Amino acid sequence: MRYLPHTDxxxxxxxxxxxxxSIDELFTDVPEAARLDGLIDLPTKQTELQVExxxxxxxxxxxAASQAPFFVGAGAYKHHVPATxxxxxxxxxxxxxxxxYQPEISQGTLQTLFEFQTQVALLTGMDVAxxxxxxxxxxxxxxxxxxxxxxxxxKAVMAGSVHPxxxxxxxxxxxxxxxxxxxxxxxxxDLDAVIAEIDDTTACVVIxxxxxxxxxxxxxxxSRIAHEKGALVIAVFTEAVSLGLVEAPGNMGADxxxxxxxxxxxxxxxxxxxxxxxxxxDDRRFxxxxxxxxxxxxxxxxxxxxxxxxxxxxxxxxxRDKATSNICTxxxxxxxxxxxxxxxxxxxxxxxLARLNHETACELADALSAVPGVELVxxxxxxxxxILLPKKADQVVNDLARFGVLGGVPASRLxxxxxxxxxIVAATETNxxxxxxxxAKALAGVL
Amino acid sequence: xxxxxxxxxxxxxxxxxIATVGIxxxxxxxxxDVVFVELPEVGKSLSKGDEFAVVESVKAxxxxxxxxxxxxTAINDALESEPAKVNEDATxxxxxxxxxxxxxxxxxxLMDEAAYTAHTA
Numbered sequence: 283m284r285y286l287p288h289t290d291x292x293x294x295x296x297x298x299x300x301x302x303x304s305i306d307e308l309f310t311d312v313p314e315a316a317r318l319d320g321l322i323d324l325p326t327k328q329t330e331l332q333v334e335x336x337x338x339x340x341x342x343x344x345x346a347a348s349q350a351p352f353f354v355g356a357g358a359y360k361h362h363v364p365a366t367x368x369x370x371x372x373x374x375x376x377x378x379x380x381x382x383y384q385p386e387i388s389q390g391t392l393q394t395l396f397e398f399q400t401q402v403a404l405l406t407g408m409d410v411a412x413x414x415x416x417x418x419x420x421x422x423x424x425x426x427x428x429x430x431x432x433x434x435x436x437k438a439v440m441a442g443s444v445h446p447x448x449x450x451x452x453x454x455x456x457x458x459x460x461x462x463x464x465x466x467x468x469x470x471x472d473l474d475a476v477i478a479e480i481d482d483t484t485a486c487v488v489i490x491x492x493x494x495x496x497x498x499x500x501x502x503x504x505s506r507i508a509h510e511k512g513a514l515v516i517a518v519f520t521e522a523v524s525l526g527l528v529e530a531p532g533n534m535g536a537d538x539x540x541x542x543x544x545x546x547x548x549x550x551x552x553x554x555x556x557x558x559x560x561x562x563x564d565d566r567r568f569x570x571x572x573x574x575x576x577x578x579x580x581x582x583x584x585x586x587x588x589x590x591x592x593x594x595x596x597x598x599x600x601x602r603d604k605a606t607s608n609i610c611t612x613x614x615x616x617x618x619x620x621x622x623x624x625x626x627x628x629x630x631x632x633x634x635l636a637r638l639n640h641e642t643a644c645e646l647a648d649a650l651s652a653v654p655g656v657e658l659v660x661x662x663x664x665x666x667x668x669i670l671l672p673k674k675a676d677q678v679v680n681d682l683a684r685f686g687v688l689g690g691v692p693a694s695r696l697x698x699x700x701x702x703x704x705x706i707v708a709a710t711e712t713n714x715x716x717x718x719x720x721x722a723k724a725l726a727g728v729l
Numbered sequence: 730x731x732x733x734x735x736x737x738x739x740x741x742x743x744x745x746x747i748a749t750v751g752i753x754x755x756x757x758x759x760x761x762d763v764v765f766v767e768l769p770e771v772g773k774s775l776s777k778g779d780e781f782a783v784v785e786s787v788k789a790x791x792x793x794x795x796x797x798x799x800x801x802t803a804i805n806d807a808l809e810s811e812p813a814k815v816n817e818d819a820t821x822x823x824x825x826x827x828x829x830x831x832x833x834x835x836x837x838x839l840m841d842e843a844a845y846t847a848h849t850a
Contacts, residue, residue: 434770566809570765595790604783604792 345688347550351717353646355666355708356494356691357418357445357520358553359545361635362712367547367622376618385577385591392589395577395612398621405525405624406517406539407532408561412574414617415558415609418542419451422488422518424560424573424607425540426452427461429486429514431571431606436460438486439479439513442468443493445520446696452488461485468494468697477504480511486538490518491528494696495659495706496666498528505535514538522546522559523710524664526636538562547623548616557616570596573607635711639665642718643709649722650707655729659704666708668693672729675705681728687721732820733796733836734845740820741796741828743836748828752784752793754819755849760786763815766808768825774800775828777835782825784815797835799828 288296293305302308309317328336347360354360371377375390385392395413402411415421426438438456440449442465449465456463466475476487487508491499505515517531519541531539543557544550562568569576570593578592598605627635643665651658655672671678675692682689690708693701709718732742738756742749757763767783775781775795782793804826808814815823830836840848 570767595785595788601790604790 345683345686347688350686350688351713351720352688353690353707353709353713353717353721354688355521356696356706357447357542358550358556359521359523359665359708359710360550360712361523361545361710363547363549363619363623364626366626367619370622371615371619377615386588389589391614392577392591394618394621395575396579396589397625398617399577401621401624402543402559403561405522405530406541406559406561407530407534407536408539409532409564410569410572410576411559411561412572412576413612414543414614414620415540415560415574416613417544417554417556417558418518418520418540419445419448419558420455420609421540421542421558421560422448422516423452423455424609425516425538426463426486426488427455427459428538428562428568428571428573428606429516430459430461432567433485433512433514435483435485435513436462437481437483438463438488439476439484440465440488441472441476441490441493442466443472443495443497444488444490444518445494448490448518448520468700473499473504477507480508480513482511484508484511484513486514486516488516488518490520491531492519492521492524492664492666494520495668495693495704496663496708497660498662498664500529501531501534501536509535516540521665523632523636523639526632526634527640528664532561532563537565537568543616543620546627547619547621555613555616557613557620569593571606572596574609575612636664638711639709642711642713643667645715646707646709646713646718646721649718650725653722653726653729656725665710666706668704668706671703671705674702676702678705678725678728682721682724685720685724685727687724689721689725731836733839733841734848735794735796735839736848737794738849739793739796741836741839742820743830743833746830746833747802748797748799748830749824750793750796750826750828751819751824752815753845753849757816757819757823760784760789760791762787763812766805766812766815766825768804768806768808769801771801771804774798785812793825795828796839797828798831800831801826802829803827 352360399411403409430436438461440463453463466472489499501517508515514537515535516538517536522541522543522545539561541559543559548556576592578590580588580590582588594600596606598608598610647658647667650656650669657670659670660667676694679689679692691706693704693706730742730744732740734740738753740751740753763784763786765785769781776798777795779795780792781795784791784793805824
């Protein structure tokens with residue numbers, strides 16, 4: 283594609299044609315306070331070499347996750363992504379494919395989406411999955427709205443131990459709707475608090491497992507009580523690898539399972555793009571109310587297998603403001619990476635990976651609890667847990683960084699003003715015994 | 730029993746103070762094969778013009794509007810498993826809801842069959 287900049291003459295001709303004097307006049311609808319009154323102070327031009335130098339100098343100020351013993355989780359996890367994944371997603375047929383709007387000519391894309399959905403459904407113990415959402419938080423928010431549509435109720439109850447960013451995303455989406463969200467206190471027995479909130483007007487309860495502190499929850503009891511009251515159960519996960527080892531939400535009574543798929547195939551990517559997973563039970567009321575795109579398998583006029591986008595009439599490009607969601611796209615490339623990684627792992631590989639994560643986390647928990655003054659908070663965990671420190675966790679994290687250790691997320695960053703001495707730490711298969719020893723030693727040093 | 734029609738292609742047949750409402754055969758034909766009908770809950774009260782149902786075909790999804798004020802007294806559950814009834818028998822087995830009329834005089838503002846035939850011609 284050629285790049286043909288407009289000349290001043292071109293611009294004038296266009297402005298004359300629409301009858302305005304300057305380009306600025308096109309922006310008069312934007313409040314003056316929100317407009318820049320001049321150019322941003324940037325160099326007007328630099329050579330390629332100068333730009334490379336400047337960018338390299340800037341990026342060297344970061345400590346990359348791969349450059350240090352890294353124990354940060356709380357919603358995004360550092361896992362090994364096989365080189366095969368990157369190689370395959372960069373094939374031009376895949377890399378350039380956006381979510382299909384004239385879908386049936388892109389049979390390969392639809393087939394990968396169908397495989398993706400099948401894997402998500404199997405992993406979550408659900409019957410139907412969509413072709414992905416933006417990320418875990420928006421998938422969670424969409425699930426709350428879906429539950430309200432299905433039950434025709436407007437009250438949602440979220441456990442305080444659901445990732446606070448997911449709670450915020452849900453509150454943002456619900457803000458201009460009839461749905462009101464109550465969030466229980468993030469106290470230890472918060473499942474009891476959730477149960478206490480369920481009544482005949484409750485559309486759904488939202489519970490994360492493993493939760494933000496790393497604790498696992500059995501959803502059976504809360505599901506039974508919620509269903510008695512006609513409410514749906516939404517199970518949230520931020521660490522998809524956990525599903526290789528812990529019971530699938532669909533087997534514990536959850537009606538909708540949503541979560542972040544980043545752990546598998548995607549990488550940290552500075553916080554995005556990620557891939558939201560969304561699945562639900564095979565209930566006619568549910569499927570019609572699902573957000574997002576759905577790829578389906580069918581046969582053509584000659585009886586041959588083919589793939590289609592199905593139930594598109596729920597979607598925004600057809601249903602406009604009445605659509606089940608304003609998502610009529612999917613995280614195409616990330617969902618592809620997810621599917622390729624999952625295919626490479628297989629069921630056995632995923633279980634092994636999950637086991638390795640848990641074993642590494644157990645070793646980390648042992649090493650850190652042996653540090654004087656450190657207390658392990660969790661009774662249960664998968665690959666992430668919370669420790670209680672004798673001083674403020676944000677200060678400890680800063681001090682650890684000076685020792686070259688990225689030592690987790692202070693809970694107070696997610697709950698401002700609370701849990702100040704609590705530190706959330708994650709371990710994955712990428713952490714070596716040396717990493718763990720360095721972390722424990724550095725922690726002993728800074729306390 | 731009288732049957733009246735709206736400009737949005739609903740029909741309403743009144744028996745006493747209970748009206749049966751559906752979409753016309755013309756509308757069903759225009760939509761194509763109906764694959765899903767979403768119906769309201771019994772007991773819901775409606776004002777004339779409220780959206781009370783959604784009818785979805787292989788090519789479109791459309792709202793169905795209340796022709797009069799009233800309260801839903803029954804819904805056609807059979808449409809859940811057999812939405813094709815809307816195409817097969819739009820003014821019979823393909824009915825959507827029954828409404829208890831709040832104000833029978835509202836019927837006077839609707840089209841009779843001759844007017845509706847002219848409307849869709």
